[in-house]
Amino acid sequence: MSGAPPLLAFRSIACLRGGRLLFERLDLSLAAGEAAVVTGPNGVGKSSLLRLAAGLLRPLAGEVVRSVPAAFADEKPALDAKLALGRALAFWARLDGVSPSPGMEAMGIAHLADVPVRILSTGQRKRAALARVVSAGAGLWLLDEPANGLDADGLDRLAGAMAAHRRRGGAILAASHQPLALAGAKAVPL
Amino acid sequence: MIALVLRDLRQAAAGGALFLPVFFFLLVATLFPFAVGPDGPLLGRIGGGALWTAALLAALLPIDRLVEPDREAGMLDQLAVRGLGDEQVAAAKLAGHWLGFGPPLMLAAIPGAALLKLPQEILWRLEIGLLAGTPGLAALALVVAALTAGLRSGGALAGLLLLPVAVPILIFGAGYVEQGGDSGALKLLAASSLFLVALAPFAAGAAIRAARD
Numbered sequence: 001m002s003g004a005p006p007l008l009a010f011r012s013i014a015c016l017r018g019g020r021l022l023f024e025r026l027d028l029s030l031a032a033g034e035a036a037v038v039t040g041p042n043g044v045g046k047s048s049l050l051r052l053a054a055g056l057l058r059p060l061a062g063e064v065v066r067s068v069p070a071a072f073a074d075e076k077p078a079l080d081a082k083l084a085l086g087r088a089l090a091f092w093a094r095l096d097g098v099s100p101s102p103g104m105e106a107m108g109i110a111h112l113a114d115v116p117v118r119i120l121s122t123g124q125r126k127r128a129a130l131a132r133v134v135s136a137g138a139g140l141w142l143l144d145e146p147a148n149g150l151d152a153d154g155l156d157r158l159a160g161a162m163a164a165h166r167r168r169g170g171a172i173l174a175a176s177h178q179p180l181a182l183a184g185a186k187a188v189p190l
Numbered sequence: 191m192i193a194l195v196l197r198d199l200r201q202a203a204a205g206g207a208l209f210l211p212v213f214f215f216l217l218v219a220t221l222f223p224f225a226v227g228p229d230g231p232l233l234g235r236i237g238g239g240a241l242w243t244a245a246l247l248a249a250l251l252p253i254d255r256l257v258e259p260d261r262e263a264g265m266l267d268q269l270a271v272r273g274l275g276d277e278q279v280a281a282a283k284l285a286g287h288w289l290g291f292g293p294p295l296m297l298a299a300i301p302g303a304a305l306l307k308l309p310q311e312i313l314w315r316l317e318i319g320l321l322a323g324t325p326g327l328a329a330l331a332l333v334v335a336a337l338t339a340g341l342r343s344g345g346a347l348a349g350l351l352l353l354p355v356a357v358p359i360l361i362f363g364a365g366y367v368e369q370g371g372d373s374g375a376l377k378l379l380a381a382s383s384l385f386l387v388a389l390a391p392f393a394a395g396a397a398i399r400a401a402r403d
Contacts, residue, residue, distance in 0.1 A: 054271050056402055072271040076264025080197075082204050094193055095272060 005067050006031045007140045007171040008053055013062035015048050022048055023190055024061070030140070030171040035162070035182045038175040040190035046175035047074065049190070050144045053173055068139030073132070073146060077125040079117045085128055086113030089135070096136045103135030104128075106161045108153065122149040127157075134161050141165060143174040155181070191282050194269075198286025207255055208290050211248035212298045218244035219302040230307045237306035238316055238367030244302070245295055245320060245363075246356055249327040253348045256287060256335035257398065266398055277395035284332050284390055291331075292324035312367060319363045319379060326359050326383030329390035336397035358382045 006029040014024035022045030030036055038046045051057040052064055054072040079088040086100070093100035104110045107127040112120065120128065126149045133141055146158055159181035162172055174180055202208050222240045223233060260266050269279050296317055303313040334352045338344035362379035366372075 054267075056267055056270055058403075069273070070271060072268065074264065074267070076262075076267070078264035078268040080201065081263075082201075091193070091197060092268065095269075 004032065005065075007066070007068050008070075008173060009065040010053070011063045011065070013052060013064065014060040015045055015052060015057070016060040017045070017048055017057075021060075026062070028173075028186075028188060030173060030186075032139075032169040032171060033166045035166060035172040035174070035185040036188050037180055037182060037185045038173070038188040038190060039177065042177075044190045046190060047144050049188075050074070050142050050173065050175050053140075054142050066140065069136075070140040070142050071133040071136040071138035072142045072144075073129040074144035075148065077117070077129050078132075079125070079128060081116070081118040083117060084114050085109065085117055085120065088117050089128060089132055092132050093135055096138075098135050098137050100131070100135050103131035103133070106134045106164075107131040107157050123151055123154055126150055127154055130158060130161070134165075139170050141170060141172045141174075143172065143176075145176055145178075146174055147176055147178045147180060191278065194279065194282035195286040195289070198283055199290050202252070202255075202286070202290040205255070207252060208294060211251045211291060212294045214251055215241075215244045215248040215295060215298050216302055216305070218247060219305050222306060233306045234308055234312070237303065237308045238312055239364040240306060241299060241302050241308075241316055242319070242323075242360055242364045242367065245299075245324070246327065246353070246360055248295060249291070249324075249331050249356070250349050250352060252287065252291065253331050253335045253338070253352070254345050256283065256332055257339040257394070258335070258344065261339045261398070261401060267402070270402075275395065276398040277391045280332065280336065280394035280398065281391040283394070284329055284387065287332055288325050288328040291328050292320070295324060296320045315367050319366045319376065322376060322380040323359050323363045323383050326379075326386040327356060329383075329386040330356055330359075333386075333390050333393045333397070336394035336401075339397070340401050359386075 008030045010026055010028040013026045015022045028036060038049055040046055048057060052059055054070055089100040107130050109124060109127045109131055112124060130146060147155060150158060162182060219241055226232060299316055299320060303316060330352050334348045338348050341347060359379065359382055362375045362382060365375035366379060
């Protein structure tokens with residue numbers, strides 16, 4: 001590894017949830033352009049690992065070092081159900097200081113901008129959550145089951161967005177039990 | 191921060207939830223003359239306390255929509271990932287909640303006072319008291335909402351948690367309204383309200399963080 005610090009580094013991480021030790025002595029490092037996919041059976045701690053990386057959970061032991069802002073997407077859409085999709089995404093874009101449109105274009109939901117979030121399908125909500133990640137402009141993407149609910153076109157768009165992000169020097173940490181189109185990704189079996 | 195305050199306010203307005211406490215407040219105010227009879231002097235004597243009780247009960251109504259929907263939808267997680275402290279988010283929620291709760295209630299106190307035939311100086315004192323006391327009620331509602339977020343029977347528990355702690359506000363608020371009430375009660379009301387407002391972001395923030403584990 002060259003002189004640049006990794007975008008994300010796990011140093012000897014142990015994670016305890018609900019009195020159960022999910023994993024310990026986990027090391028992981030992601031440099032610019034790299035990707036890692038966490039795999040393993042249900043309940044093994046994939047989501048917890050991503051929440052640790054996002055700073056939403058504290059490790060029992062070890063240290064999580066992040067040198068860039070992260071964008072996080074899990075199964076919760078975090079969009080105001082009553083608002084039109086465009087306005088719901090614009091709220092986050094304003095917080096991030098960006099425009100919501102590149103992400104909406106990339107995930108193919110630009111035509112849904114006026115549709116209220118509450119009547120969107122599961123796949124459309126997933127695309128919206130991913131669109132927020134694409135727009136946010138964060139160096140590190142943390143994607144928890146990003147392929148869930150996506151159709152073939154959605155998967156293609158996700159693969160395209162992830163490839164473009166890595167070409168720009170971003171890193172991706174994903175948890176998935178479906179194959180993701182991430183060429184040369186490190187495997188992190190739990 | 192301001193974007194968060196505006197969002198909370200807009201959320202409340204969009205759901206019509208802004209008017210729920212107001213109508214509830216007026217409804218309770220209407221019930222008192224039915225219960226004790228249309229006796230002007232009597233109503234004038236108990237009216238201030240009755241309206242304060244109504245305000246306290248109205249403060250319970252918005253609790254279930256303050257924190258739980260945002261936790262459930264993952265909004266709180268997304269804000270935390272962006273580096274916003276849970277205390278900051280709670281402070282923004284407090285401001286947004288009070289703006290949608292305090293001023294409407296103060297407006298509703300005008301017809302409420304008319305329903306109870308309260309003289310003008312009593313209404314005036316009621317308004318000053320509500321201005322000082324509703325931030326405290328809003329702060330309590332937020333803390334209780336954060337504590338009960340994610341619990342199954344959170345709504346019932348919220349009432350049990352909030353009402354006993356809100357008793358000082360009721361005592362000092364009603365004490366100030368009473369004819370001949372001195373400004374000491376107002377100072378105590380403002381002090382307890384300020385204490386709750388200062389404490390609420392930290393207590394609610396800690397509760398939000400604890401709910402994440």
